[in-house]
Amino acid sequence: MVDRIEGTEQNRSEFIDSLAEYSRKQQAQHWAGSFGDYLRDIVASDPARAVRSSHQYIWDMICWRGLEAAKPGTTGTRYKLFEEDLFGIDQALERVANYFKAASEGSEVGRRLLLLLGPPSGGKSSLVTLLKRGLEAYSRTDEGALYAIQESPIQESPLLLIPHDKQAEFQDTYGVEVRGEMSPFTRALLAEKYAGDFTRVPVHRIFIDEAGRNAVGTYAPHDPTTADIADLVGSVDLSKVAEYGDEGDPRAWSWSGAVYAGNRGLLEMIEILKVKREFLYLLLTLTQEQVVKVSRFPLIFIDETIVAHTNMAEFRRFLQEKENEALLDRMVIVQVPYTLCYTDEARIYQKLTSTTPSFRQVHLDPHALKVAAVFAILTRLKPSERQDLDLSKKLRIHAHEAVEGVSDADAERIIREQPDEGMDGVSPRFIVNALAGAISQSETKSLTTMEVMLALKDAIESDARMNPKVKKQWTDFLVTARKEFYNRWVKEDVHKAMFVSFQTEAQELLDKYLDEVEAVLENRRVTDPITGEERDADERFLRSVETKIGISDSGKTSFRQEIVRKALGAYKRGAKFTLAEHARLREAIEQYLFEERRDVLRLVTSTTRADTETLEKISAVEARLVNDYGYDAHSAHEALNYVTTLLAQE
Numbered sequence: 001m002v003d004r005i006e007g008t009e010q011n012r013s014e015f016i017d018s019l020a021e022y023s024r025k026q027q028a029q030h031w032a033g034s035f036g037d038y039l040r041d042i043v044a045s046d047p048a049r050a051v052r053s054s055h056q057y058i059w060d061m062i063c064w065r066g067l068e069a070a071k072p073g074t075t076g077t078r079y080k081l082f083e084e085d086l087f088g089i090d091q092a093l094e095r096v097a098n099y100f101k102a103a104s105e106g107s108e109v110g111r112r113l114l115l116l117l118g119p120p121s122g123g124k125s126s127l128v129t130l131l132k133r134g135l136e137a138y139s140r141t142d143e144g145a146l147y148a149i150q151e152s153p154i155q156e157s158p159l160l161l162i163p164h165d166k167q168a169e170f171q172d173t174y175g176v177e178v179r180g181e182m183s184p185f186t187r188a189l190l191a192e193k194y195a196g197d198f199t200r201v202p203v204h205r206i207f208i209d210e211a212g213r214n215a216v217g218t219y220a221p222h223d224p225t226t227a228d229i230a231d232l233v234g235s236v237d238l239s240k241v242a243e244y245g246d247e248g249d250p251r252a253w254s255w256s257g258a259v260y261a262g263n264r265g266l267l268e269m270i271e272i273l274k275v276k277r278e279f280l281y282l283l284l285t286l287t288q289e290q291v292v293k294v295s296r297f298p299l300i301f302i303d304e305t306i307v308a309h310t311n312m313a314e315f316r317r318f319l320q321e322k323e324n325e326a327l328l329d330r331m332v333i334v335q336v337p338y339t340l341c342y343t344d345e346a347r348i349y350q351k352l353t354s355t356t357p358s359f360r361q362v363h364l365d366p367h368a369l370k371v372a373a374v375f376a377i378l379t380r381l382k383p384s385e386r387q388d389l390d391l392s393k394k395l396r397i398h399a400h401e402a403v404e405g406v407s408d409a410d411a412e413r414i415i416r417e418q419p420d421e422g423m424d425g426v427s428p429r430f431i432v433n434a435l436a437g438a439i440s441q442s443e444t445k446s447l448t449t450m451e452v453m454l455a456l457k458d459a460i461e462s463d464a465r466m467n468p469k470v471k472k473q474w475t476d477f478l479v480t481a482r483k484e485f486y487n488r489w490v491k492e493d494v495h496k497a498m499f500v501s502f503q504t505e506a507q508e509l510l511d512k513y514l515d516e517v518e519a520v521l522e523n524r525r526v527t528d529p530i531t532g533e534e535r536d537a538d539e540r541f542l543r544s545v546e547t548k549i550g551i552s553d554s555g556k557t558s559f560r561q562e563i564v565r566k567a568l569g570a571y572k573r574g575a576k577f578t579l580a581e582h583a584r585l586r587e588a589i590e591q592y593l594f595e596e597r598r599d600v601l602r603l604v605t606s607t608t609r610a611d612t613e614t615l616e617k618i619s620a621v622e623a624r625l626v627n628d629y630g631y632d633a634h635s636a637h638e639a640l641n642y643v644t645t646l647l648a649q650e
Contacts, residue, residue, distance in 0.1 A: 029140060031205040032150070038158050038203040042147060047174040050147070050159060054265055054305045055103035055110045057146075058131065061138040062097060081134050086123050087347045088339025092116075095334045096127065103305075109332060113287045115272065116309035118336035121427040124309040127336065128268050131307065132210050135265055139208040139215070146215070146264060150202040152186050153255035154263045154302070155215055161190070161198040180290070180301040184250035208265050215265030217258035217304070221274045229279060233257045233294050248296040259292055262304040272308035273318045277327075283308075284330045309336075312423055337422030338380050340398040340415075345373035348428050353435065362439050363446045365639070366493070366630035371449045371486045372431050375456060378477040380425030382418045389414065392484045402584040404550055404559070426474070434459040446634040449486050450642065453478055487646060488587075493631075494643045495594040497624035502593065509545075509589050510579055514567055516542050517560045548591035549584055 033041065043050045052060065066080035076094045086093060096114070103110030116124040138144035148155040159178045162170050167178050182190070194200050210216040221227055228235075234257040236247050244252045258267060269275075269283065286292050287306055291299040310318075318324050339345050346369040353359035374395065381391050381398075393403050397411045406414070438447055438455035460466065460474050496502045519526045519537035526537055543556070551559050563585060567577040579586035618640065625636035 029145075029205065029207075031145075031147070033203060034199060035158055035161055035201045035203055036199040038147060042145075043159075043174065047176040049143075049145075050157075051176045051178060053104070053110070053179075054303050055100055057138075057144070057264075058135065058266065058305055059100040059104035061134050061144060062100060064138055064141070064143055065134055081130055082127070085126060085130055085351070087351075088341045088344030089123055089336060092118075092123075092334055092336045093127070099332055099334065100305075111288050112330055112332045113284055113306045113308060115331045115333045116307065116336050117312065117315055117333055118309075119338060119423055119425075119427060120311055121429040122336050122338050124336050125270075128266075128307050128309065131266060132208075132216050132268070135208045135216065136210065139206070146206050146208065147203055148206045148264070149186055150204045151189055152183065154183055154185075154260040155206050156183060156186055157264070157303075158201070158203045160186070160301070161201055163198070180303060181299075183300055184297045185253070185255065188250050206264075213256075213261035215261075215263065217260070217262030217265075217267040218270070219258040219267070220270040221272075227276060227279070229276075229282065230254075231257060232259045232279065232282065233292055234260065250297065253294075253297075259286065259302060259304070262306075263302050265304060267304050267306045269306060269308035271310055271314065273310045273314040277323075280327055284327060288330060335420075335423065337420075338376075338425060338427070340377055340380060340395075340422050342370060342373040342377045342395060342399055345376055345428070346370045349373065349431060349435070352428060352432050356436075358436065358439055361445060362442060363632040363635065364452070365446075365448050365632075365635035367486055367489050368447055368449045368452045370489070371481050372435070372452055372456060374481040374485050375453075375474075375477050376426040376428070376431055378480060379474055380422050382421050384414055385417055386414070392480060402582075404552070404555055404584070430459065431456070444634045446632050448635045448638045449490070450482075450638065453482060453486075488591075490639050491594060491643055491646065492590055493625060493629050494621065494639060495590065495597065497621045497629060499593075499597065500624070505593060506579055506586075506589050509593065510577070510585070513542065513545055513585075513589070514563070514577070517563060521557075521560060521564060545588050545592050548595070549588040551588075 031042075062079060062081055068078040068080065068083075076090055077097070078090070079093055079097055082093050096116075099109055099114055116127065118124050139146050146155075147158055149158055149161065157180065159170075160180050160182045162178055171177050190196060190198060190201060206214060208215040210218065219232060234254040237252055237254040240252040241247050241249075246252065261267075272280070272283075282292060283306055286302055286304075289299075290303055291301055293299055319328075339348070349369045349372065377395050377398065378391055381394055383391070384394050388405065389397075389403075393406070394414065396403050397406060397414055400411075403411075434455045435447075435452065437459065438451055442451070457475060457478055460471050460478075463471070466474075499505065515526060516537045516539075520539065520542065525534040527534055542560075543553075546556055546559065563582065566582055570577040570581060579589060621640060622631075622633065622636040625631040625639060626633060631639060
């Protein structure tokens with residue numbers, strides 16, 4: 001107890017020291033000086049950084065966080081900015097990154113508003129939040145250092161102070177071009193306070209900060225009928241009119257609009273299609289020309305990236321109005337759908353629940369989130385054009401699992417055949433809400449997969465928004481998730497927990513399968529390892545394995561050839577071919593072993609033979625489920641009972 005108290009005190013002391021060190025580093029990052037100092041100390045060392053546009057700055061931030069090239073056999077780049085928070089929407093993230101890359105290179109893309117379009121709770125807001133958090137962190141690095149005119153209310157670039165007739169000389173001297181104009185406020189400040197001597201204007205380093213409205217602006221529409229455009233571009237500050245004597249004095253203007261807050265960085269427009277059309281024209285003119293026009297002032301130069309998002313219902317309404325065609329032409333629209341990979345969907349639930357105290361206090365069995373994810377994906381999929389492909393097979397294809405009769409090329413075509421797939425269906429929020437309801441009713445602080453499915457069924461039946469047809473369809477999807485996914489997974493767990501030597505047995509069976517397959521394909525006889533006699537290949541054994549995963553008689557040769565190719569590839573790499581290298585064959589062999597021991601499992605889990613020896617076997621199986629497969633005592637016991645029921649029905 002004393003050691004624990006001393007350890008806690010030490011941790012607190014170390015934390016306080018780390019805070020002090022952090023504060024010292026923050027202070028050391030600050031810089032201030034005159035415009036002349038800025039040119040000598042900052043611009044001269046790296047002129048290109050000093051003239052970066054907002055798009056270039058954001059793209060540099062994304063690269064700073066890290067890029068990961070596509071793995072062999074896959075396409076696209078992984079962006080570390082997003083990988084720990086957004087799962088299963090790699091294509092959308094790739095398009096967003098490509099927008100910034102193209103805009104940073106000066107293409108016309110930079111003159112378009114970026115609109116993220118997707119269903120509720122699909123990750124749009126999270127994506128923008130990650131961009132903002134990334135900008136905040138990047139601005140505190142040497143690579144991301146930003147400088148502004150100290151007294152500017154819109155954090156303007158100091159280089160805008162250079163007079164037009166000196167900008168060509170600046171470009172010849174530093175090799176970079178200055179773009180933009182001083183704001184009316186800075187122009188008045190320069191004339192009145194510094195008598196036009198721009199070299200004396202103070203400059204300081206700024207840090208992007210959403211809370212401080214520094215280079216990050218956010219606008220969320222309230223009632224469209226009462227929304228005031230001043231929320232974006234400001235208005236006359238009546239409290240200052242008396243001081244300056246003129247409503248047209250830029251110092252009497254309130255520069256608190258969201259557009260000004262986002263200058264040099266990013267402006268987030270939430271539910272953008274709910275705003276008035278005049279708001280949209282202002283924003284699209286800003287992206288196209290980098291200027292805004294307000295009464296009393298000339299055009300005001302603003303350099304910021306506008307990232308907007310909206311949902312499908314608002315977008316469909318927007319499309320119905322013909323006068324919006326011109327607006328749509330000036331947007332880059334990126335669809336951000338729900339993920340269609342159930343393993344990624346389960347990761348979303350894990351992340352959403354991991355920070356909630358009530359969830360941390362409850363154990364979920366290892367398949368609870370996966371089965372919930374399977375159900376969710378089934379609601380999002382559309383029937384395939386192929387008649388032999390049901391939604392369960394299509395779901396496995398989206399999870400990059402092998403499906404008989406579907407080649408890699410076929411799988412790619414199937415994945416891309418429905419461009420709007422994932423734009424509707426169950427949201428992650430619906431699943432998490434159902435989980436929360438189940439947890440609140442749990443007395444064991446443990447949830448099994450079956451209990452989660454019952455909670456989802458209750459959530460469907462009690463949802464007043466759904467019509468009976470949809471409720472029936474979604475309930476059927478729950479049944480599919482249980483029968484075609486959970487039943488297989490839980491039986492595999494129980495089987496492997498029963499037989500400690502499973503991995504060794506499975507590998508031996510794999511080796512036997514390979515020997516028999518090679519003999520069949522090469523049309524040769526097999527030497528029996530025990531008797532030493534030659535015999536024909538055991539076709540009956542091969543088919544008993546292959547039929548476990550539905551390999552048809554007509555498809556057996558192509559399946560076997562694929563296995564041999566993979567085994568040969570492993571041999572060439574100097575590695576042993578294992579079950580881990582082929583998911584479908586692993587599934588077949590596991591089911592084969594499971595079938596062989598079906599009667600043993602019935603015996604062990606039978607309640608009619610609850611003698612001491614049987615109870616010890618049951619306890620041993622439950623212990624392995626807990627220690628090796630992610631169950632707790634409650635869910636392990638329920639898994640055994642459930643599998644026993646399944647076997648009794650077969």
